[in-house]
Amino acid sequence: MPDVLTAPLVVEFPFTRSLGPVLSAFLTGLRERVVLGIRTRDGRVLVPPAEYDPVTGEDLHALVRTAATGTVTTWAWNPAPRRGQPLATPFAWVLVRLDGADTALLHALDAPGPEAVRTGLRVRVRWAARRTGAITDIACFEPCPPGTDAPAGPAVPHDGVFPDPVTILTTPARLDYTYTPGRALGRHLAALADRRITGERCPSCHKVYVPPRGACPTCAVATGEQVEVGPRGTVTTFCVVNIKARNLTIDVPYVYAHIALDGAGLALHGRIAGIPCDQVRMGLRVEPVWTGDARHPDHYRPTGEPDAAYDTYKELL
Numbered sequence: 001m002p003d004v005l006t007a008p009l010v011v012e013f014p015f016t017r018s019l020g021p022v023l024s025a026f027l028t029g030l031r032e033r034v035v036l037g038i039r040t041r042d043g044r045v046l047v048p049p050a051e052y053d054p055v056t057g058e059d060l061h062a063l064v065r066t067a068a069t070g071t072v073t074t075w076a077w078n079p080a081p082r083r084g085q086p087l088a089t090p091f092a093w094v095l096v097r098l099d100g101a102d103t104a105l106l107h108a109l110d111a112p113g114p115e116a117v118r119t120g121l122r123v124r125v126r127w128a129a130r131r132t133g134a135i136t137d138i139a140c141f142e143p144c145p146p147g148t149d150a151p152a153g154p155a156v157p158h159d160g161v162f163p164d165p166v167t168i169l170t171t172p173a174r175l176d177y178t179y180t181p182g183r184a185l186g187r188h189l190a191a192l193a194d195r196r197i198t199g200e201r202c203p204s205c206h207k208v209y210v211p212p213r214g215a216c217p218t219c220a221v222a223t224g225e226q227v228e229v230g231p232r233g234t235v236t237t238f239c240v241v242n243i244k245a246r247n248l249t250i251d252v253p254y255v256y257a258h259i260a261l262d263g264a265g266l267a268l269h270g271r272i273a274g275i276p277c278d279q280v281r282m283g284l285r286v287e288p289v290w291t292g293d294a295r296h297p298d299h300y301r302p303t304g305e306p307d308a309a310y311d312t313y314k315e316l317l
């Protein structure tokens, strides 16, 4: 068995949303160092404000100002902050019910250690120095200094609007994780390091899976037999990519194709180069191009052979 392979992977998908009137007011308020909530018909104050009453579904419009002080209602210690979290040093995740509010807001509490945190602790907002109209305008909460922890009064109506309200929020979503391919794919990757492309054959239906997953999903049996395939193959279908993804180092347009390697029972994905985009076609015969010490082909290029007949790959589309 080769060594167990692992690799750090990152999936990142920032997305943009429009805020609507209520969240726009809330986030613009944070930029102005004001915390806004919203009052329901039965008098509860929701912070953060919601556009609809979560109990009755009624539209909500009555924005109110709450204090920037509150009480911890529950908490959890975070001993090892991760990239992008509110504080770089260990902190507590807290639910804080701000004075004047009936619901609690999730945020970070800067505290020297878990022994300094408790339910009922009086805390206050620490505003970020640079505020943009986002929840991060509250840098974190911090314990109220002794003598300054008296609860503030009830929420007061918020009339009027802030100038230049924020209307759009861009949320960076990111997953960092360690990928372990497992035995079957590990064997495939080890062969790729020697510039050989291998699959595994199902002992029941004889289909050759490339890359292998260790089992045939049709027959529900393990695939143990190693089979070398390709290196040449046939384009079964393809698309022309015209949108340049962030961090992409090649130019658009380019062609991304399904390629059935000779001997494989299904197609894998690869980029096609060495031919104008508008000349790529189903049936085109291609071969892998390896560059540097990469563990997989950089792209596939035409071999110059006659195109494959449709009947030879129609089951692999």
Ligand SMILES: [Zn+2]
Pocket: 202, 203, 204, 205, 206, 207, 216, 217, 218, 219, 220
């Ligand atoms: Zn099978």
